[in-house]
Amino acid sequence: xxxxxxxxxxxxxxxxxxxxxxxxxxxxxxxxxxxxxxxxxxxxxxxxxxxxxxxxxxxxxxxxxxxxxxxxxxxxxxxxxxxxxxxxxxxxxxxxxxxxxxxxxxxxxxxxxxxxxxxxxxxxxxxxxxxxxxxxxxxxxxxxxxxxxxxxxxxxxxxxxxxxxxxxxxxxxxxxxxxxxxxxxxxxxxxxxxxxxxxxxxxxxxxxxxxxxxxxxxxxxxxxxxxxxxxxxxxxxxxxxxxxxxxxxxxxxxxxxxxxxxxxxxxxxxxxxxxxxxxxxxxxxxxxxxxxxxxxxxxxxxxxxxxxxxxxxxxxxxxxxxxxxxxxxxxxxxxxxxxxxxxxxxxxxxxx
Numbered sequence: 001x002x003x004x005x006x007x008x009x010x011x012x013x014x015x016x017x018x019x020x021x022x023x024x025x026x027x028x029x030x031x032x033x034x035x036x037x038x039x040x041x042x043x044x045x046x047x048x049x050x051x052x053x054x055x056x057x058x059x060x061x062x063x064x065x066x067x068x069x070x071x072x073x074x075x076x077x078x079x080x081x082x083x084x085x086x087x088x089x090x091x092x093x094x095x096x097x098x099x100x101x102x103x104x105x106x107x108x109x110x111x112x113x114x115x116x117x118x119x120x121x122x123x124x125x126x127x128x129x130x131x132x133x134x135x136x137x138x139x140x141x142x143x144x145x146x147x148x149x150x151x152x153x154x155x156x157x158x159x160x161x162x163x164x165x166x167x168x169x170x171x172x173x174x175x176x177x178x179x180x181x182x183x184x185x186x187x188x189x190x191x192x193x194x195x196x197x198x199x200x201x202x203x204x205x206x207x208x209x210x211x212x213x214x215x216x217x218x219x220x221x222x223x224x225x226x227x228x229x230x231x232x233x234x235x236x237x238x239x240x241x242x243x244x245x246x247x248x249x250x251x252x253x254x255x256x257x258x259x260x261x262x263x264x265x266x267x268x269x270x271x272x273x274x275x276x277x278x279x280x281x282x283x284x285x286x287x288x289x290x291x292x293x294x295x296x297x298x299x300x301x302x303x304x305x306x307x308x309x310x311x312x313x314x315x316x317x318x319x320x321x322x323x324x325x326x327x328x329x330x331x332x333x334x335x336x337x338x339x340x341x342x343x344x345x346x347x348x349x350x351x352x
Contacts, residue, residue, distance in 0.1 A: 011121045019253045022169070022183065025190055025245040029078055032194050033071030038063040038231025040070075059227045082189040086182065094140040096288055099129035099151045106130065106157060113166045114150070117173055117264050126150050126176060135284050136160065136277070139294040140172040148176045161275055167261050167271035168296055172345065174260025180253045188290070192244035198239025198308055250293065250309040258316055268326030272317050276329065279313040 011080070039064040043191040093099075102110060110128050118125045127149040136155040142148035150172045159230045160168065175181055292298050293309040310316075320326035 002321070003163045014109055021245050021249045021252065025242055025249065028238045028242045028245065029075055029190065029194055030071060031234050032197050033074035034063070035231040036074065036197065037067035037070050037239065038234070039228050041066055042231065043224065044226035063227055063231070077291070078190060078193045079225075081193060082186055085189045086185045087294055088248075089285035093151075093291065093294075097131050097151060097291060099131050099149075102128050102130045109163075110152065110157075110169070113162070114169050114173070117170055118237055120264065121173075121175065121177060121207065123177060126173070128152070129133055129152060129224040131284075133159075133286070134285060136281060137295045137297055138168050138172055138289070140175045141294065142176070142181060143159075143177065148181070150176075155281075156278075159277055159281075163265075163270035164274040164277070167265050167267055168274050170264040171271070171296055172259035172278065173225035173264065174257040175253070178253070178256065178260065180257065184250060184253065185249050187246045187249050188293075191242045194242040195239045198235045221229065251311045255316065255319055260319060268320045268324040269329070272320050272326045273329050275313050275316055275320075 021334065038060075042057055101107070107128060111125065112277060114128065115125055117123075119291065124145055126140070126145075127147075129149050129151040132151045133149060133153040134155040135153055136159040138152045139155055140150050142146060152168060156165070258271060261271055265271070275297070283298075284292050297313075298308060298310040315327070317328070321328065
């Protein structure tokens with residue numbers, strides 16, 4: 001009973017954390033709007049009065065008023081772009097990956113694993129797609145249950161045995177069931193929108209500051225440059241925070257999907273084996289980074305692991321052991337004995 005109780009506590013805590021992080025991510029758009037207003041005010045040559053240049057306090061008051069007027073439009077544009085991006089997300093993903101339908105034998109095999117899981121939760125069965133890539137991986141896509149899909153690589157079918165593949169499919173079904181796809185698309189668009197504006201400031205900082213100082217030199221006031229610098233700092237900090245929040249949301253949802261996979265299959269040991277098999281071999285070299293971030297496994301090494309969208313495999317395995325009663329594999333994954341393979345390894349006749 002203890003592992004089950006721990007599992008459901010783990011699910012609940014990650015749901016709460018994801019909600020908090022999403023609110024925090026959306027909140028970072030507000031200072032970005034005010035940062036734009038500050039730069040706009042600092043560059044505005046009309047930010048002067050008839051008797052001379054305005055001071056920092058007066059310019060800040062102008063920026064505050066402009067920010068109050070501009071920020072709702074800034075957030076509205078972000079929401080509009082998010083709706084457009086989400087609506088076409090499945091088409092964009094399928095087009096970028098070149099995914100096709102599974103072969104007849106593969107379809108029967110994979111659907112035989114997915115359908116019972118879907119029936120147990122009253123879900124419609126998602127479309128099943130295949131990417132011809134030797135790297136073992138999988139991801140879910142689609143805006144809602146009606147157009148959701150699970151895409152597998154041929155390498156995944158080669159590598160994993162039936163139980164392991166079932167847990168990976170259950171992981172992706174949990175992403176669909178929990179609306180993680182919509183959440184992560186939304187977080188990606190929100191973070192991308194914020195980071196886009198921060199990137200503009202960082203790339204053009206020298207140009208903006210030169211213009212500001214030239215204008216203030218003519219008007220004999222450094223106030224505008226100070227306001228511009230403050231606005232730029234606010235935008236850059238907000239862009240960094242949005243990146244951190246977005247990564248934290250993704251990591252939280254991966255833990256949650258692992259827990260959901262165990263809830264569906266009651267087989268944490270198989271999920272642990274799947275994670276260990278894919279730990280260093282799931283990189284889709286020819287896919288855009290945005291696709292890789294959606295995958296079951298997203299191996300990142302070195303210092304870049306700090307900016308990974310997925311928790312380290314060791315942490316995911318530890319959570320499964322601690323909260324779901326999973327056990328680490330022994331002889332099955334030892335170097336002296338090869339790991340069990342999928343039914344399509346060394347059997348090209350069954351390939352689509």
